[in-house]
Amino acid sequence: MIPPSFDYHAPDNLEEASRLLLANPEAKLLAGGHSLIPMMRFRLAEPSALVDLRKIPGLSGIREEGGSLCIGAMTRESELEKSELVQSRYPLLADTTRVIADPVVRNLATIGGNVAHADPGNDHPAAMLAYRASFLACGPSGERTFAASDFFTGPFSTCLEAGEILTGIRIPASGPGSGGAYQKFERKVGDYAVAAVAVHLQLDGGRVAGAGVALTNVGLTAIQAGAAEAALVGSDGGDAALDAAAEAAAAAADPADDHRGSADYKRAVVRVLTHRAASSALARAREAS
């Protein structure tokens, strides 16, 4: 399958990239291309132009700075997978990265693309909601920061304006007593989730002081399950709290019947995965205390 024709640009700075996007309203940004190029080949996307980000310096990298884990939008999934910092201190992100697509895809796919493409089946959005991450963007309005909870406005839709480019991700730095987990149920390697659940917990003196719970592919966007978070906060992380959180997460899910299963089945999967993810997050948070 041959994609439709387009004009290709590979600017070496963000201002030029933004200008090209504004000048070509049907243009798309090209990062790793592993969502966009298949869509173009199926003619589900027919951009008039592609603006490739690969030559713009400074968009890639992983470091802790100013109380945050800072990740450049063009950082490849495989870089996250190989990052000692991510693997040792950010278990939710580590779990999430290793179940995205397959190892060959992860060599080119980027975290920024996974977030900004805003496919409800993508895995990073739920992890970002659970982490209370924020996103940095650059464009005609200058530099702007968005909370993950404000970012996803619908399937394949974000609050980015025309000409605005996601440049980086900030996750609150991991501290003592924090831990997380991502539980994904997929039919086979490389598939989108039937359902998946991201949990991030902060313990204080043996009790849950903060909780983030978010769901993948059971709604029009990733869903933050506020009631599940509330069921965990203040608890000792015992079975009753986990059961209540699992029930609340299943209630927050809004899945559709499709070839991956019925809505009822997916809600049941969310219930089970929430329990497992919370249990694993708790164990990791206790280990980090």
Added chain:
Amino acid sequence: MSSHQISVTINGEQHTREVEARLLLVHFIREELGLTGTHIGCDTTSCGACTVLLNGAPAKSCTVFAVAADGAEVTTVEGLGNGGLHPVQQGFTEKHGLQCGFCTPGMMLTSKALLDENPDPSEAEIRWGISGNLCRCTGYVNIVKAVQRASELMKENSDG
């Protein structure tokens, strides 16, 4: 529609061509350069038959525009052995890590990159490492044995 002059080093040899922006790397390799060892399987970023090494890392060349590979170093199966058989090719030969052979070029390139990073992988690490390359014949048993054999051969070569 735009066309661009690109220069890509494939198996050590630099190739400069004028290409349309929408030309995919796999078509550039097969049709422009005639290197048909890189196969097209699913055409949808799933099967990995078109895997090449792009700057050393396995990539599905059906999901890369040739224009975006400008300046890159690419290794295809034709460049794997460098005259003789690479230990990975030797392993696939000895352990019969194939039946129809369609997935084999991509499977071997992914295996080479895996062994470069992890010279002594466990069976689970091998199965995980090749999970982006699909084989519909073998059930993977002999492929895993082939990668294990390649690992032995690479160790023997480096010891010797």
